[in-house]
Amino acid sequence: MTNAYTELPETELHSLEAALNKEYELVAANKLALDLSRGKPSAEQVALSDAMDTVIDGNFIAADGTDTRNYGGLRGLPEARELGAELLGVPAANVIAGGNSSLFFMHLCAATALRQGLWGDERRWSNDGASKVLTPVPGYDRHFALTAALGVEMVNIPISADGPDMQAARQLAADDPSVKGIWCVPKYSNPTGCTYSDATVHAMAELPNQAAADDFVVLWDNAYAVHELTDQGDQLASIFDAAHHAGSAEHVVQFASTSKITFAGGGLSFVASAEPVLAAIERALSFMMIGPDKVNQLRHARFLRGRLQQHMQAHAEILKPKFAAVQEILHAELGDLQIAEWTNPIGGYFVSLDVLPGLASEVVSMAKAVGLTLTPAGATFPHGDDPQDCNVRIAPTFASLEELRAAMQILTLCVKLASVRKLLNPQ
Amino acid sequence: MTNAYTELPETELHSLEAALNKEYELVAANKLALDLSRGKPSAEQVALSDAMDTVIDGNFIAADGTDTRNYGGLRGLPEARELGAELLGVPAANVIAGGNSSLFFMHLCAATALRQGLWGDERRWSNDGASKVLTPVPGYDRHFALTAALGVEMVNIPISADGPDMQAARQLAADDPSVKGIWCVPKYSNPTGCTYSDATVHAMAELPNQAAADDFVVLWDNAYAVHELTDQGDQLASIFDAAHHAGSAEHVVQFASTSKITFAGGGLSFVASAEPVLAAIERALSFMMIGPDKVNQLRHARFLRGRLQQHMQAHAEILKPKFAAVQEILHAELGDLQIAEWTNPIGGYFVSLDVLPGLASEVVSMAKAVGLTLTPAGATFPHGDDPQDCNVRIAPTFASLEELRAAMQILTLCVKLASVRKLLNPQ
Numbered sequence: 010m011t012n013a014y015t016e017l018p019e020t021e022l023h024s025l026e027a028a029l030n031k032e033y034e035l036v037a038a039n040k041l042a043l044d045l046s047r048g049k050p051s052a053e054q055v056a057l058s059d060a061m062d063t064v065i066d067g068n069f070i071a072a073d074g075t076d077t078r079n080y081g082g083l084r085g086l087p088e089a090r091e092l093g094a095e096l097l098g099v100p101a102a103n104v105i106a107g108g109n110s111s112l113f114f115m116h117l118c119a120a121t122a123l124r125q126g127l128w129g130d131e132r133r134w135s136n137d138g139a140s141k142v143l144t145p146v147p148g149y150d151r152h153f154a155l156t157a158a159l160g161v162e163m164v165n166i167p168i169s170a171d172g173p174d175m176q177a178a179r180q181l182a183a184d185d186p187s188v189k190g191i192w193c194v195p196k197y198s199n200p201t202g203c204t205y206s207d208a209t210v211h212a213m214a215e216l217p218n219q220a221a222a223d224d225f226v227v228l229w230d231n232a233y234a235v236h237e238l239t240d241q242g243d244q245l246a247s248i249f250d251a252a253h254h255a256g257s258a259e260h261v262v263q264f265a266s267t268s269k270i271t272f273a274g275g276g277l278s279f280v281a282s283a284e285p286v287l288a289a290i291e292r293a294l295s296f297m298m299i300g301p302d303k304v305n306q307l308r309h310a311r312f313l314r315g316r317l318q319q320h321m322q323a324h325a326e327i328l329k330p331k332f333a334a335v336q337e338i339l340h341a342e343l344g345d346l347q348i349a350e351w352t353n354p355i356g357g358y359f360v361s362l363d364v365l366p367g368l369a370s371e372v373v374s375m376a377k378a379v380g381l382t383l384t385p386a387g388a389t390f391p392h393g394d395d396p397q398d399c400n401v402r403i404a405p406t407f408a409s410l411e412e413l414r415a416a417m418q419i420l421t422l423c424v425k426l427a428s429v430r431k432l433l434n435p436q
Numbered sequence: 437m438t439n440a441y442t443e444l445p446e447t448e449l450h451s452l453e454a455a456l457n458k459e460y461e462l463v464a465a466n467k468l469a470l471d472l473s474r475g476k477p478s479a480e481q482v483a484l485s486d487a488m489d490t491v492i493d494g495n496f497i498a499a500d501g502t503d504t505r506n507y508g509g510l511r512g513l514p515e516a517r518e519l520g521a522e523l524l525g526v527p528a529a530n531v532i533a534g535g536n537s538s539l540f541f542m543h544l545c546a547a548t549a550l551r552q553g554l555w556g557d558e559r560r561w562s563n564d565g566a567s568k569v570l571t572p573v574p575g576y577d578r579h580f581a582l583t584a585a586l587g588v589e590m591v592n593i594p595i596s597a598d599g600p601d602m603q604a605a606r607q608l609a610a611d612d613p614s615v616k617g618i619w620c621v622p623k624y625s626n627p628t629g630c631t632y633s634d635a636t637v638h639a640m641a642e643l644p645n646q647a648a649a650d651d652f653v654v655l656w657d658n659a660y661a662v663h664e665l666t667d668q669g670d671q672l673a674s675i676f677d678a679a680h681h682a683g684s685a686e687h688v689v690q691f692a693s694t695s696k697i698t699f700a701g702g703g704l705s706f707v708a709s710a711e712p713v714l715a716a717i718e719r720a721l722s723f724m725m726i727g728p729d730k731v732n733q734l735r736h737a738r739f740l741r742g743r744l745q746q747h748m749q750a751h752a753e754i755l756k757p758k759f760a761a762v763q764e765i766l767h768a769e770l771g772d773l774q775i776a777e778w779t780n781p782i783g784g785y786f787v788s789l790d791v792l793p794g795l796a797s798e799v800v801s802m803a804k805a806v807g808l809t810l811t812p813a814g815a816t817f818p819h820g821d822d823p824q825d826c827n828v829r830i831a832p833t834f835a836s837l838e839e840l841r842a843a844m845q846i847l848t849l850c851v852k853l854a855s856v857r858k859l860l861n862p863q
Binding site for chain 1: 502700702725
């Protein structure tokens, strides 16, 4: 016997719809205000770093004697660069430590590649007219938004449990010199939670060599580098080592931040690459600032260095029950209905839920109507356009466990109701 | 009787040169390392804000309930916007409070005017091909550098004690639709220290109406809004009020920061304008960040609000003896020699010294050779090109009083020696 909706006779579907409708109306009457839309840490998580505010303790002088209260140092304080090096697994000399937003560095890097070039020579994406980057989907909406804002086209490629489809990436990059880069969230990818396999990392490091463009850039947003939910965690191969081996180090730019380590919005950002790229980014920065906020850099270095893993374990203790609740409710409510599939990541900030094709926006609207805000359907695709209209991103971190459980009950109810309706009225 | 070098007979100039040469060689033997090159606050000044690091005291929640440790709020924390409003003399609703660099906002504003437009319509500087901005000279080197980096041409206009030559500005703007804006440091201007007269402020507010371009922008960098050296200080008329009166509010964008109030590099920045401009800037920001560092915004608001004037008086107490020493030594050493002119500002960070035409780079080189670093000659002009080669910027704030006095003795010695040599060998 199966519970699969797809195999139910129409009469049973009708009575199911009636029951689910009643349940949905009861939820509507509760006038809830729940939100699973954004990957924000909870108040309990940010409070783990409250003590960071006390580490200056009257001593604003960095290890190298720099007075952090004054101007200067575009590449950042040495101990902040060391922190970024630890986070990204690269030498500190290859890191620039910046302000509170790694998205800023990503935008700056792409804008510089487009207009001034990243290598101190004549190469600029804009030289050849229209430029494109590859976007593994589903992916991170802000990557897509900044790319579109720069006037760069996006070409979707599929992503699986091992990472982006590298055969597709290779073919597109090799065939078309206007393909200039690829966006990557290599560990606990947003939203699927997958970590790129070793083979994917090595293939990615070779991609600039295989691309028709000589100014191809792998944009490696390692946003969840240390954001484990288990003791072991996924092991991501070093793109830095792989790129050095492949001779493509100048074509790989890594990003990270402490936004989901210390304070979201009050953290540090990092960009790492080979020297010509760092020099180009430093030059671009010089037109925008005299230097980063070194006081906050000093705070972070003193607070996190030597205890980063311990600190992230404290985050994991808060997050584990939430991610477990998501899996539990998805399994209990949708487990064998054959109307949805979802990921079960061991780190990061998201769970990716695929519903029946054509239903994602319907599910998100239905949830909204009864007080549950979800990430807009399509947000995980460029221009908000999910061609299958099937992907829903679940962000379980910000809500309390109780709210999260209530929200997941509503979400799964909406998935069931929308699915039954579709099965009764296929178009 | 006069001491003017220009009226000395050649024999006296020769013996003067010999004496000055001897003095210069003595200085060279001392192997000094002095620096009057950059407008940095001194360690004593930044220490005035050390207590800002203790005001959070475990309470990260802003007045409106915002948890400053988490994401969001692109326009900044309400109390930080209030602080910016106080600084710029505008309503808080017209202010965006940002990160640590007002230069970032200036770059963003000019880049947005150029590429996406500031008014939510089709107007963009780039629509008409080459664009230009007016640059009152001498002025601030980083304004010029960012303008050049954006590919925007600069057209110099003279600045006097009342501010830029508004007749020249009007004519250039009215005659040429590719003239899209003007850079202003309206109070204690960098480097002359002048404050724009009321007439200049009102003329500036009318300029967008008189310009041939319909997308003209007054870039109003009020970097020294509260940076007085006297109890009274210069009174700058409100460009906000003047622009509202003139109907040009959407064409005036103001900037300020706390870089020279709290921590240089660890402060807050502000941009103020009319709503369409703020919306355009917010949109541009949305591709670069989720929000500013609100923890640091909360620190600033708690530390400065209600005691800004008192705090700036403490700065003034430190700076007054330094600016007095500069005037004293300039007067004593160059007072009636007719080889130099200089400004005597009552606020800001600089004194502007004009030497005989053709001698500025010579003076800066001579000083460098004996261990005194000055702002590079020409830095106060676009592309580093001072057509008269006569302007030297003096930045007295960072050095100790003792170092400053030693440096001013060397600077005036170099001015005298270079002048005598020139008078002996006119080209």
